Amino acid sequence: MGTGVAAPPLPPPQRGSSPGGKTIQPKEETKSSQDASTATADDLATICAEVLRQTLSIKGREPFGFAFLTIYAILQDFETLLTNCLSHRHDQRLAIMQRAVHSALHSFADKRKIIQQRNQWLQEIRRILDAPLPTAENPGPGSASVAQQLNDYLDGLATSEDLSEPSQAFLQHIQGVTERYTPGLFHCYDIEGLPRTNNDLESDFRSLKRRERRVTGFAQTRQRLMRHGAWLPLQVCILAESELRGRLAAVPPKAYWEERGRLDRRLKQRRRRYQLRHGRDKLFSQIEQQWRSLSPE
Numbered sequence: 001m002g003t004g005v006a007a008p009p010l011p012p013p014q015r016g017s018s019p020g021g022k023t024i025q026p027k028e029e030t031k032s033s034q035d036a037s038t039a040t041a042d043d044l045a046t047i048c049a050e051v052l053r054q055t056l057s058i059k060g061r062e063p064f065g066f067a068f069l070t071i072y073a074i075l076q077d078f079e080t081l082l083t084n085c086l087s088h089r090h091d092q093r094l095a096i097m098q099r100a101v102h103s104a105l106h107s108f109a110d111k112r113k114i115i116q117q118r119n120q121w122l123q124e125i126r127r128i129l130d131a132p133l134p135t136a137e138n139p140g141p142g143s144a145s146v147a148q149q150l151n152d153y154l155d156g157l158a159t160s161e162d163l164s165e166p167s168q169a170f171l172q173h174i175q176g177v178t179e180r181y182t183p184g185l186f187h188c189y190d191i192e193g194l195p196r197t198n199n200d201l202e203s204d205f206r207s208l209k210r211r212e213r214r215v216t217g218f219a220q221t222r223q224r225l226m227r228h229g230a231w232l233p234l235q236v237c238i239l240a241e242s243e244l245r246g247r248l249a250a251v252p253p254k255a256y257w258e259e260r261g262r263l264d265r266r267l268k269q270r271r272r273r274y275q276l277r278h279g280r281d282k283l284f285s286q287i288e289q290q291w292r293s294l295s296p297e
Helices: 041-056 067-088 092-107 109-129 143-158 165-185 203-216 222-231 241-249 253-278 280-292
Strands: none
Touching (some): 041 067, 067 109
8 A cells, every 4th residue: 555664464365265265266357358359349339338437427626617628528539439430330339329429419519618618717817817926036017917907807707798697607706706815815926935825835735745755756746646645644644664564464354455446446447537538549549440340240
């Protein structure tokens, strides 16, 4: 679990026996371990179904909903993949998915435009708030100027006559948050050295990252924290290696491997989501190539 110390030996259960001594039948090799050239139509249909499930499981943060834009873009590419595969060889399962995805894209096209509009608003607000901070050489625009730019922009949005009801509600949310944060939001544009945010004051999180650097030797810890975050605080609350070894020794092997299985499933899920977000062109290309290697019916 990345503790940085030698844990008591906890060998995984052998293929022929369990920790309790019961016989375990060897599991068959999973289809994911098969060579790509041996993939069948059933294998590829299962992969497509998993891609669709993973895509629809992506969650966003309300009231922004920007994850919807990611989902929509993935589904557009996924529909193209299914259409290309079906042009080579018809399959009822792929056809059902293709029709469902096409219908969903059509149904949510208007919602996509609304969320794109929200995203454009926030990008412009970000541009305004990214004004230069004061330095000894350049005092910058100052808090009054930045605050005025932001207020003018929000006032301009409020006077728009073509805003839908959801867009009006979202704009009111932005205005409310801005009003609540205004008393302390703009001081950084007047005081040299004052950061824009208080993120650096999150000492507990920083302490965790510092410890991870010592344990792993890696300068960057962001990805590791995202993958293992739920399991890392254990390392922070234990200072002595002997105490950590004692606690690990008290963990039953079965409980250890069950928890390790949860972690492995979490990592597998994150890898799949990463592929969909950052490498789906390659992933979809591989699926299409394997599908085209099947004999047409």
